[in-house]
Amino acid sequence: MQSEKRMLLDVNEFPKSKGQAFILALQHVLAMFVACITVPLIVYAPYAVKVGGSFVSLVSVLVGPTIVAAGIGTLFYLLMTKFKSPMFLASSFAYMAPMEAAIGIGAIPLMDGGSPVVINGVAMMMPNLWILPIGMAMVGCIYCLVALLIKLFGVGWLNKLLPPIVVGPVIMVIGLSLASSAVGNLTGVYTTGGYNFIYIICGLIAMTATALAAHYGKGTVALIPFIIGMAAGYLAACLFTAIGYGTNTDYLKVIDFSSLVTDFVPLRFQSFLDYPKFLFLLSDSSVSLSWADVGKAALLFVPVSFVTICEHIGDHKNMSGILDRDLLTDPGLTRTLIGDGVATAISGPLCGAANTTYGENVAVVGVTKIASTKVIALACAIAIALGFLSPLMSFTMTIPACVTGGVSLILYGFIAASGVKMLISERIDFGETKNIFVASVILVAGIGGLAFKFGDANNPMVEITSIAVSMILGIIMNLILKDKKKPATPKAEESVSESISSEIVK
Numbered sequence: 089m090q091s092e093k094r095m096l097l098d099v100n101e102f103p104k105s106k107g108q109a110f111i112l113a114l115q116h117v118l119a120m121f122v123a124c125i126t127v128p129l130i131v132y133a134p135y136a137v138k139v140g141g142s143f144v145s146l147v148s149v150l151v152g153p154t155i156v157a158a159g160i161g162t163l164f165y166l167l168m169t170k171f172k173s174p175m176f177l178a179s180s181f182a183y184m185a186p187m188e189a190a191i192g193i194g195a196i197p198l199m200d201g202g203s204p205v206v207i208n209g210v211a212m213m214m215p216n217l218w219i220l221p222i223g224m225a226m227v228g229c230i231y232c233l234v235a236l237l238i239k240l241f242g243v244g245w246l247n248k249l250l251p252p253i254v255v256g257p258v259i260m261v262i263g264l265s266l267a268s269s270a271v272g273n274l275t276g277v278y279t280t281g282g283y284n285f286i287y288i289i290c291g292l293i294a295m296t297a298t299a300l301a302a303h304y305g306k307g308t309v310a311l312i313p314f315i316i317g318m319a320a321g322y323l324a325a326c327l328f329t330a331i332g333y334g335t336n337t338d339y340l341k342v343i344d345f346s347s348l349v350t351d352f353v354p355l356r357f358q359s360f361l362d363y364p365k366f367l368f369l370l371s372d373s374s375v376s377l378s379w380a381d382v383g384k385a386a387l388l389f390v391p392v393s394f395v396t397i398c399e400h401i402g403d404h405k406n407m408s409g410i411l412d413r414d415l416l417t418d419p420g421l422t423r424t425l426i427g428d429g430v431a432t433a434i435s436g437p438l439c440g441a442a443n444t445t446y447g448e449n450v451a452v453v454g455v456t457k458i459a460s461t462k463v464i465a466l467a468c469a470i471a472i473a474l475g476f477l478s479p480l481m482s483f484t485m486t487i488p489a490c491v492t493g494g495v496s497l498i499l500y501g502f503i504a505a506s507g508v509k510m511l512i513s514e515r516i517d518f519g520e521t522k523n524i525f526v527a528s529v530i531l532v533a534g535i536g537g538l539a540f541k542f543g544d545a546n547n548p549m550v551e552i553t554s555i556a557v558s559m560i561l562g563i564i565m566n567l568i569l570k571d572k573k574k575p576a577t578p579k580a581e582e583s584v585s586e587s588i589s590s591e592i593v594k
Contacts, residue, residue: 137149259395273496367436
């Protein structure tokens with residue numbers, strides 16, 4: 089087969105050496121690792137929960153489960169697709185804005201004996217945890233419903249409802265709506281409550297190193313630019329922190345190593361191995377959930393699920409080109425959508441994040457020419473095992489927000505740029521007034537924060553978020569504005585034009 093000639097290892101093959109198989113699998117884990125843990129690092133930063141009688145940051149609790157959920161979700165996807173599609177699934181950036189909005193619904197300041205709970209200098213909040221699994225279950229249901237409709241009626245209706253001129257600007261809105269979060273983490277506003285230029289320096293070092301590694305790197309370096317970027321930013325933060333302790337200057341103390349100290353003092357078995365504290369084990373650390381919250385969750389997550397479905401199709405088209413085999417036909421779009429959607433529903437009660445196909449891992453397959461789904465399965469096992477390593481989880485807690493903020497300048501911008509890329513690749517003609525109007529409405533409504541609130545404006549019973557509103561308005565605008573028929577060019581004018589063109593060429 090032609091695909092066998094293009095791949096060093098096809099989907100149904102496995103490396104002869106177990107050591108080689110482990111390295112190839114580890115590469116997939118490294119490719120997704122930073123992006124995967126970035127979701128909980130940013131979304132859960134302002135919240136804390138009670139574990140073992142003491143309050144700890146929600147980030148330190150749910151980073152491990154997020155990695156485990158990625159491994160479990162990918163295994164289900166592989167089973168659903170009959171091990172014919174070498175995709176890796178991990179936490180989705182597209183759902184970060186809905187997650188941040190959802191977990192904050194009804195959130196209250198966290199108190200301990202009448203005093204605010206402060207971790208790393210930040211006053212913590214009690215989150216609305218259970219709204220996240222409900223939202224992810226809704227996303228899974230939408231995926232399965234769309235899969236069923238595609239099975240029955242094909243994809244024409246989906247393409248008509250969500251053409252590139254709608255999906256592209258919505259993707260841009262998703263990325264740009266997170267811009268303030270990236271800048272807040274970079275400047276230190278979200279961690280110290282004030283502006284810190286040292287934080288900005290560390291973040292910009294991380295950003296620059298990421299860009300340089302991605303643009304100039306070769307081989308493995310090009311596949312792990314975010315790891316390299318965060319490592320560079322972390323080293324810079326370590327240097328400033330060391331100077332800060334040496335000179336007793338708090339302004340320079342960027343990193344808080346207390347999580348590592350707490351993990352190893354006192355030294356015990358759990359200092360090295362511990363079971364992940366999944367979200368469903370934290371029910372007593374969440375504010376109460378109301379039926380109104382369920383309605384808000386639907387309005388937050390359901391619209392974005394249609395956007396990620398389009399991303400899902402795009403990733404599988406990309407992988408199909410790499411394999412020279414149409415994955416939308418075999419194993420089929422119905423199976424891939426169900427695999428992705430149910431993986432997200434599974435991830436909800438485990439960590440609260442959504443799962444999605446990762447472009448980083450598609451790139452790994454494309455560059456290495458290793459398409460073995462058995463290697464992907466081994467990567468899943470490694471990811472699950474990592475969630476049980478306490479030192480790794482404690483170390484991730486020491487990564488300062490300014491470093492993730494610096495990397496997020498690229499990550500969030502990358503999401504927005506992906507929307508631009510879609511418009512270019514689909515050759516959307518902005519000489520057409522219809523396309524300008526559709527894109528304009530989506531961008532201004534989404535970035536401007538237009539939301540529909542019903543009930544009390546300060547505490548609405550139902551609220552349609554800006555991302556959902558922008559998508560709805562874009563769909564309506566695209567449907568009511570019909571494409572104009574282009575007037576036929578007279579043959580005489582065509583012949584004159586051809587004559588002029590030929591003379592110019594001469």
